[in-house]
Amino acid sequence: MSTTRPLRPVGGRSREVPGSGQGSATAASRVLAVLDAFGPAHATLTLSEISRRAGLSLTTTHRLVGELRVWGALERSEDGRYGIGLRLLELGALAPHGLQLRELAVPYVDDLHQATRANVVLGVRDGADVVYVEALRARGAVRLMSRIGGRWPLHATGTGQVLLAFAGPEVQEEVLSGPLTSFTPHTITDPAALRRTLAEVRRTGVAVAENQLTADAPALAVAVPVRGRGDEVVAALGVTVAAGTTQASALAPVLNATARGISRALGAPSAQPPSRRCT
Numbered sequence: 001m002s003t004t005r006p007l008r009p010v011g012g013r014s015r016e017v018p019g020s021g022q023g024s025a026t027a028a029s030r031v032l033a034v035l036d037a038f039g040p041a042h043a044t045l046t047l048s049e050i051s052r053r054a055g056l057s058l059t060t061t062h063r064l065v066g067e068l069r070v071w072g073a074l075e076r077s078e079d080g081r082y083g084i085g086l087r088l089l090e091l092g093a094l095a096p097h098g099l100q101l102r103e104l105a106v107p108y109v110d111d112l113h114q115a116t117r118a119n120v121v122l123g124v125r126d127g128a129d130v131v132y133v134e135a136l137r138a139r140g141a142v143r144l145m146s147r148i149g150g151r152w153p154l155h156a157t158g159t160g161q162v163l164l165a166f167a168g169p170e171v172q173e174e175v176l177s178g179p180l181t182s183f184t185p186h187t188i189t190d191p192a193a194l195r196r197t198l199a200e201v202r203r204t205g206v207a208v209a210e211n212q213l214t215a216d217a218p219a220l221a222v223a224v225p226v227r228g229r230g231d232e233v234v235a236a237l238g239v240t241v242a243a244g245t246t247q248a249s250a251l252a253p254v255l256n257a258t259a260r261g262i263s264r265a266l267g268a269p270s271a272q273p274p275s276r277r278c279t
Contacts, residue, residue, distance in 0.1 A: 030056060034064050035073065035084075040150065044081040101235060102133040105226075105262045109134050112239070112258040116251065119240040121146050122226075123159040125167060128175050130160035130236065155180050155194055156187050158209040158223035159236035165201035166225055166233035172198065184215040205256070207236075208248045218243035222251045224259045227268035234266065 025033075037045060037053035045053065051061040065082060068074040072087030105122055113120045113136040122134040129151040146152070154160035154167075154175055164175060180189040188194045201207045209221040223238030237259045239251055263271035 030054075030060065031064055031068070034061065034068065035088075038084055040147070044077065044083045046081055050082065101266075104265050105134065105235075105237075108258050108261045108265075109136060109237070112237070112254065113138065115254055116239055116241075118251075121159060121238050121240070122235055123157075123163065123238070124235050125154065125160075125163040125171075126151065128154055128171070128178070130154055130157055130163055132159075133235075152213070153181055155189075156183055156209075156212050157238070158207040158221035158240075159238040161197060161201055161207040161209060162223045162225050162236035162238075163233065165198040165207070183213050184211055186211040186215075188212065206248070206252050207238075210243060220244075220246070220248065222248045222255060224252065224255045226259045227263040227266070227271060229267040231268050231270050235262075237262065 033054040033056060034050060037050045042049070042053070047061060047065060048058065050056075050065060051058045054061060056064070065074060069076060069082070069085070072085045072090075074082050075085045076082050101124065102122065109120055109122055117138050119138050120134075120136045121132050123130040123132045123146075125131075130153075131151045132146045132148055135146045135148050135150070146157075152160060154164040164172060176191045176194060180191070180194065181187070182189045188197060197207075205224060207221075207223045209223075211218050212221070213219070219240050220243045221238055221240045223236050225233040226235040226237055228234035237255060239255060241251070260271045
C-alpha cells in the first residue's frame, strides 16, 4: 500500500498530514497529499507527477484527482495538466484572518503602495509561518519575494517578526527552540539574538529586517502590527525597498498610520478616535 508523504517543508519546517504514518494513511490525508503536490514551482502537474509528488499509486491518484476535479478543487487544461481550481479560492475567502481581512484592508494597502511606491505586503500567522494575504509589487522596485498565499518562517521577515513578537509565549518558545533556517548571512538564526529582536519589536512596535531573505538583491523590510476587535495583533503590514534608498524611520510613520486605519476598520479599541473609545 502506498502511503502519503509528509507535506513539503515550508521555511525549514514540515507540516505533516494527519494519519500519514507508515501503513496508516487516511482518505483525508491522501486528498491533502494530492493538493499539497502543487506549489509555486509546480503550479500545473501531470497525473504521473501528482502521483510521484504525493507518494500515491497512480490508480489512487487517478481516482482522487477525478473526485477533486468534479468538486472544483482541481482543474484540467487542454494539454492534460492539472492545476488548483477556483473552488479552493472560494473557500479561502471565508477565512476570518485571510481573504476577509484582505478585502477590508485593500483600500488602505493600495493607498500605502501609492504613497511609498514600494512593495507592500499584509501577512497573518499560520503556526510558525507568516502567510501573505496581500502583496503589491512596485514597478522598478527591489524584487519582492512574497506573493499572495506565499509563506515564510516567522523569524526571517519583518512581518513575521512582528507576528512572532506579539504571539503567545508558547508560539515564541516553539520557534526559538526549533531550527531557525538561514536564507542569507543576515538571517537571524541565533535564539538569543532573536529574543532581543522580538523584545525590541514589542518596545517600538516596528520590525526592521535587512537582507534577511535575499543576498543578491539587498533589501530593507519594515513592518508594524495590525490589531483586531480585542486589540490583539491579527496581522502585520510591511513594506520592502532597496537597501540604502531610504531609512526605516522614514517609512514607519506612514506604515503606522495605515495600520491604524486597518485596525480601526477591524474595530480595534486602541485605534478608535478618543471620542469613540469605551471608558
